Amino acid sequence: MTSVLAGSSAAGAVPSAATPIKLRVENLGISFQRDGVLMPVLGDINLEVRDGEFVCLLGPSGCGKSTLLNAMAGFLQPTSGQVLVDGEAVRGPDPRRIFVFQERGVFPWLTVAGNIGFGLGKLSREERAKRVQHYVQMVGLEGFESSYPHELSGGMKQRVEVARALAVNPDVMFLDEPFGALDSITRMIMRGELLQIWQAERKTILFVTHDIDEAVQLADRVVVLSARPGRIQRIVNVDLPHPRDISSARYLELRDGILAEVGLAHRI
Numbered sequence: 001m002t003s004v005l006a007g008s009s010a011a012g013a014v015p016s017a018a019t020p021i022k023l024r025v026e027n028l029g030i031s032f033q034r035d036g037v038l039m040p041v042l043g044d045i046n047l048e049v050r051d052g053e054f055v056c057l058l059g060p061s062g063c064g065k066s067t068l069l070n071a072m073a074g075f076l077q078p079t080s081g082q083v084l085v086d087g088e089a090v091r092g093p094d095p096r097r098i099f100v101f102q103e104r105g106v107f108p109w110l111t112v113a114g115n116i117g118f119g120l121g122k123l124s125r126e127e128r129a130k131r132v133q134h135y136v137q138m139v140g141l142e143g144f145e146s147s148y149p150h151e152l153s154g155g156m157k158q159r160v161e162v163a164r165a166l167a168v169n170p171d172v173m174f175l176d177e178p179f180g181a182l183d184s185i186t187r188m189i190m191r192g193e194l195l196q197i198w199q200a201e202r203k204t205i206l207f208v209t210h211d212i213d214e215a216v217q218l219a220d221r222v223v224v225l226s227a228r229p230g231r232i233q234r235i236v237n238v239d240l241p242h243p244r245d246i247s248s249a250r251y252l253e254l255r256d257g258i259l260a261e262v263g264l265a266h267r268i
Contacts, residue, residue, distance in 0.1 A: 022051040022204045023072060023172060028081035029229075030067055040229035041067050045081070047223060047232065052202040056215035059225030059233075060262065065208045066176050068230065072206060073099050073174045085172065095119070098170040100178050106149045106160050112136065113145040115160050119168040135163040138197060155186040162194065172204045179214070191217055195242055212262075216255050217244055224261050234261050 028045040031038050042064040049055050057065045070076040072083050074093045083090040085097065093099075106115050117132040136145055139159040149157055158178060165173055179187040191214060198205060209215050215222045222236040236258060244251055 019050040019052065021048050022053070022085065023047075023049040023206070024084045024087075025068075025072065026081050026084070028068075028071060028078045028083065030064070030071060030076065031079045042071075042078075043229040043231050045230070045232060047235075049204060049206065052204055054198055054205045054207065054218060054220045056207045056209055056219035056222045057225065058209055058212065058215045058222055058258070058262075059230060060227050061210065063225045063228050064230030065210075065225060068225075069099075069174050069176055069206060069208050073097055075099070095168060096171045098165040098168060098173050100161055100165050100173065100175045106157050106164075108149050111146050111148055112141055112152070112160055115149075116163045116167050118164060131167055135167045138166070138200070139163045139193065153186075154182050155190055158182065158190060159193065162197065166197065166201060166203070170203065172206065175205065175207045177208050177210065180210075187214070192243070194218070199242065212255055212258050213246070216251060216258070217246065222258060224258060234258075 025045050025047040028042060029040070030042040031040045033039070045068060057068060059065050067076065071078050072090070074083075074090045074097065085094075090097075107118065110118065113132050113136065116135050117128050120128045120131060123131065132145075136142060139162060141156065141159055141163070144152065144156065149160070152160070161178070179190050182190060195218060207215075207218060209218075216238055219238055222238060223232055224234045224236065225231065226233040236254060238254055240248070240250055240254075
């Protein structure tokens with residue numbers, strides 16, 4: 001049974017019960033065949049995500065976090081159960097649902113502006129240019145519109161990918177450890193920038209991470225998965241306003257509670 005570590009409501013915390021459900025996972029299970037043997041990866045996942053909510057999926061390596069994200073995005077069909085977005089079953093990828101991959105996915109042959117505008121072919125040239133410039137400014141890349149990816153730092157490339165995802169105006173964004181390859185300082189900067197973008201755009205975000213601090217700093221709720229076959233072990237409501245004070249007693253309580261949940265409380 002899923003337990004919930006709850007707290008009092010706070011600005012920037014979990015959307016209210018009146019907020020519509022954007023995404024629902026019902027009794028989802030996924031198994032893969034390996035050498036003729038059926039290997040369960042996820043078992044009986046049930047989850048509701050409200051419109052505009054920021055949810056982090058957290059758990060040990062190999063627990064099925066990315067597999068669950070791929071199923072929610074429509075890249076992977078579940079063995080049992082289903083995923084619904086706005087009440088409709090997810091049958092495959094959809095341009096309204098954008099995936100930002102773990103490895104940087106910018107197109108090396110396109111400029112920053114070309115990358116951000118890649119999915120905007122149906123717009124007029126004027127509308128496309130206006131939208132590209134809006135997101136160039138939002139991610140702080142003014143002056144780099146004509147630069148190519150090889151001329152950018154890792155953090156700048158990641159900003160391009162986030163801007164490209166936002167530019168097509170998706171309903172839901174799926175991010176699979178998007179900052180995992182960045183150094184610690186750049187990761188912290190990118191977390192802050194992603195939060196600013198989320199607060200401005202209020203997209204529904206599902207974010208996979210293995211970093212407990214990253215999850216507590218970013219999310220409205222943290223969904224903790226067990227070891228494989230992955231099941232929801234706990235859902236933690238992060239009842240703290242943004243920006244979050246990482247030295248506050250409540251922050252440390254939430255972080256340490258998750259550490260204890262994953263069995264690391266006395267190992268670091």
